[in-house]
Amino acid sequence: MSDDLYVGFDLSTQQIKVIAINSKLEPILQAYVEFDVDTPEYKTHKGVYTNPELNEVFAPVAMWIKAFDILLGKMQAAGLNFANVRSISGAGQQHGSVFWSAEAERLLASLNPDFPLEPQLSPKAFSHDMSPNWQDHSTADECDYLEQKVGGAEILAHITGSKTHHRFTGPQILRVRHRHPSRYEDTARISLVSSFFASLLLGAIAPLDVSDVCGMNLWDIPNEKFDEEIIQLVAGGGEDEKTELLHKLGKVEPDGGKNLGPINDYYVKRYGFSKDCTITPITGDNPATILALPLRPLDVIVSLGTSTTLLVSTPVYKTSPSYHMFSHPTSKGLYMGMLCYCNGSLAREKVRDEINAVKPSSHASDVWASFNEAALSVPPLGTTARGQKKLGIYFPLPEIVPDCKAGTWRFISDGNGLHEARNEWDIPLADARAILESQNLSMRLRAGPLLSSTGQPRRVYVVGGGSRNPAICQVTGEVLGPSEGVYRLELSNACALGSAYKALWAVQRKVIKEGVYESFEDFLSERWDEKTMINSVDVGYRSGVWEKYGAALAAFNEAEKFAANS
Ligand SMILES: Nc1ncnc2c1ncn2[C@@H]1O[C@H](COP(=O)(O)OP(=O)(O)O)[C@@H](O)[C@H]1O
Ligand SMILES: O=C(CO)[C@@H](O)[C@H](O)COP(=O)(O)O
Structure with missing residues (x-):
């Protein structure tokens, strides 16, 4: 045994x-x-x-x-x-x-x-x-x-x-x-x-x-x-x-x-x-990824693989054309809510390569060093002393949400509204923070109905290849602002892990009565040790910062509409 x-x-x-x-x-x-x-x-x-x-x-x-x-x-x-x-x-x-x-x-x-x-x-x-x-x-x-x-x-x-x-x-x-x-x-x-x-x-x-x-x-x-x-x-x-x-x-x-x-x-x-x-x-x-963690209400998983997905587990079947609902993989009566983006890690890699071409990484072993430095050396939204904010959209592939053709768009948002950037943008360095903010703002814009009335998550768990990157984790915490912070699952493959848990549960779940078994959630919670499985990688909610991103959502929405209609 x-x-x-x-x-x-x-x-x-x-x-x-x-x-x-x-x-x-x-x-x-x-x-x-x-x-x-x-x-x-x-x-x-x-x-x-x-x-x-x-x-x-x-x-x-x-x-x-x-x-x-x-x-x-x-x-x-x-x-x-x-x-x-x-x-x-x-x-x-x-x-x-x-x-x-x-x-x-x-x-x-x-x-x-x-x-x-x-x-x-x-x-x-x-x-x-x-x-x-x-x-x-x-x-x-x-x-x-x-x-x-x-x-x-x-x-x-x-x-x-x-x-x-x-x-x-x-x-x-x-x-x-x-x-x-x-x-x-x-x-x-x-x-x-x-x-x-x-x-x-x-x-x-x-x-x-x-x-x-x-x-x-x-x-x-x-x-x-x-x-x-x-x-x-x-x-x-x-x-x-x-x-x-x-x-x-x-x-x-x-x-x-x-x-x-x-x-x-x-x-x-x-x-x-x-x-x-x-x-x-x-x-x-x-669906396998949500089995890798004992998710509670208001918890969110952000899976940073080839695609980026935002996942929640919920008892409410509330549908919308802006996101997906799936039956839960183990638990009848629960559903998985999901947002999915094609332009996840490959879009980030493209910006990273453009930055490395003009500013090669000083750490040979870390191809992300210059990208990360560029992303973390500017304030939220790359805001200038004159209050101009940068909003970018980076879709090397056609995107799912918004339904949009491939392209890159850069905008300046200020007191006069939104306009396409001319010479106000330091390309490609300013793209590092802008792409991370853009990917997170898009999730924040759409995940609200799957979360609380304020749209603020309790915890964000990051999984998948991109979760190893500290700059990605920090910007995710700043934009989504989870009240209890951002945690990374330390085993690098969440869906294989969730699948292995499912195989174990299938064999060992207790029979409650004929045809009724111990739930996956109860089974996992009893065995799962938070201290060995996850690590805190960002504080999450920062007073004033989350609100600043909240105030930029309307302009970001307008920027996405411009891209989708162009
Ligand atoms: N340190 C890192 N920073 C940013 N992205 C990373 C890092 N390490 C790996 N990745 C990204 O993770 C992606 C692969 O993630 P993974 O979860 O294995 O994807 P998939 O399951 O879709 O094959 C790669 O495209 C790579 O860009
Ligand atoms: O299309 C979706 C979800 O709807 C993608 O999330 C695929 O399921 C591929 O996932 P990864 O290879 O990026 O893990």
């Missing part, structure tokens, strides 16, 4: 990562495979391919399988005793879909342990070799069509938790059906990245996850079923086509702690996993 291990994987945009923990929540092993570096033959850039002419972003499914083969090899080389693994769960980048061929079930069920996975599955198990990525913006027509037919953004948001979004799976499936009718026709099953990953482990197509399914624009959250009208619109044709699409999508597993079955024999024979190791549903990376 004491040697038992619980594993959480994370198949995200740029990497596949893993954390194994013991039943005391202690991490035993962490490892990762980076697509651009470790699977160079696929020639992806930051894990994806882009076709800017059509606003397409997609990733090769075979690369993920190859990367998983490599990761299992790394775990083995690190000495992980696979025989001790009791349960596996995981997380996948959200919205991406995998199109399985009619051969898939047979190939998955007959994996030969003498060979790696990738050549046994690719290309035959797939009707489409690419997975549309969450950064894709090619489905404007499909989104307009669905929104107009269903009755507008508010109605769609009420039914599915979100208005239509380019990256959501429903519009993406509709586009595949329009552009590649024969591939759609040849598709036997459609998985999300999360259920695709669970399928690899089970050796059979896994059901969709209760939370990740809410990122499709197809699932009726209040009534816990696929919305027949939207399914019909995506399927086209009549009743037969609708039934066929419902069959392709398959079942949704309502219990996030369900034992989906034992790990496939392939892994038992090839790596020495126990036959009793169970597979627990794999969810989306954001």
Whole structure:
């Protein structure tokens, strides 16, 4: 029992990562495979391919399988005793879909342990070799069509938790059906990245996850079923086509702690996993992230990965076209509220590189040193002695909120209103603070309805790659102003960690009565030790500063509208 291990994987945009923990929540092993570096033959850039002419972003499914083969090899080389693994769960980048061929079930069920996975599955198990990525913006027509037919953004948001979004799976499936009718026709099953990953482990197509399914624009959250009208619109044709699409999508597993079955024999024979190791549903990376911390009301997670997301856990199903609601990954009656931005770490890296080009870092080992110095050497909003404030918008990729094309805009806000900056801006140095403020002001502008009447959070937890940066943590504290400060989760991969906790809970949760289990929240709170897991990285609320940013919100809103309409 004491040697038992619980594993959480994370198949995200740029990497596949893993954390194994013991039943005391202690991490035993962490490892990762980076697509651009470790699977160079696929020639992806930051894990994806882009076709800017059509606003397409997609990733090769075979690369993920190859990367998983490599990761299992790394775990083995690190000495992980696979025989001790009791349960596996995981997380996948959200919205991406995998199109399985009619051969898939047979190939998955007959994996030969003498060979790696990738050549046994690719290309035959797939009707489409690419997975549309969450950064894709090619489905404007499909989104307009669905929104107009269903009755507008508010109605769609009420039914599915979100208005239509380019990256959501429903519009993406509709586009595949329009552009590649024969591939759609040849598709036997459609998985999300999360259920695709669970399928690899089970050796059979896994059901969709209760939370990740809410990122499709197809699932009726209040009534816990696929919305027949939207399914019909995506399927086209009549009743037969609708039934066929419902069959392709398959079942949704309502219990996030369900034992989906034992790990496939392939892994038992090839790596020495126990036959009793169970597979627990794999969810989306954001739903898994909220499982890494015992969130209380008014707590916020800011996930600083390739995307930036703001996450809250709430008992209130209150929808809006400006944010997303998802069913909670483990707890019926709770929901995850989310804001998501495409322009997260890659936009910050672009400014960082521009700054390094004019002012190389004095610390060779820290590529962020010049950026951080520039960000922290000026006052909030870069305010000048004459009271001029700087507001910038940095979207190297088209953005989700606001719905805006790619571009960079710089504004000056003063007593005379807002105007585009001319020579008042020291480019690129002044961009460092401006991009961090801009990303946080956007979250503050939109997160209000998910929080208290004042919009002030209690705690902000920062997670993901960007949370290692002290300047990012400080500006987040200044702009969002959490009353109890900003804390960083010390284990670098929150979603893999949340997934490992889920695998542990699935096996060890107490039965309260038949079919009713100990909640994930109670289970985690009992075991979680704040002192070892998080560190305070910023004081948060600063009197006068939070108010100053509050007063700039109207001008920032105007700046965003200008960018979106230009
Ligand atoms: N010290 C740092 N300061 C700012 N950003 C960082 C730092 N370290 C890593 N990052 C950013 O973290 C990103 C990767 O974060 P991660 O959470 O692993 O992303 P994902 O899960 O989307 O693959 C990289 O794009 C990198 O820019
Ligand atoms: O699209 C979303 C959420 O709606 C993204 O958050 C993806 O889920 C990708 O996440 P990362 O790779 O940045 O972790």
